[in-house]
Amino acid sequence: MTLIHLISIPVTNTSVNPARSTGPALLVGGWALQQLWLFWLAPIVGRVIGGVAYRWLAAPRPIAAADVPAAAD
Secondary structure (H helix, E strand, C coil), X not given: CHHHHHHHHHHHCCCCCHHHHHHHHHHHCCHHHHHHHHHHHHHHHHHHHHXXXXXXXXXXXXXXXXXXXXXXX
């Protein structure tokens, strides 16, 4: 993302925001509308994959009975 912001935006006026890409695509039509679905679908799929990965990696680990200290009587 940093390289996109530093290089691509100043040179080609690239849009990395789906909401910002929708307006010009609607006005231009044709090839711009054909590619617009990817600007919306890719971030949604990325969020779903990130959410699943977070739940999987951050899942609480079960505590084994050997790991629990005995209660003092």
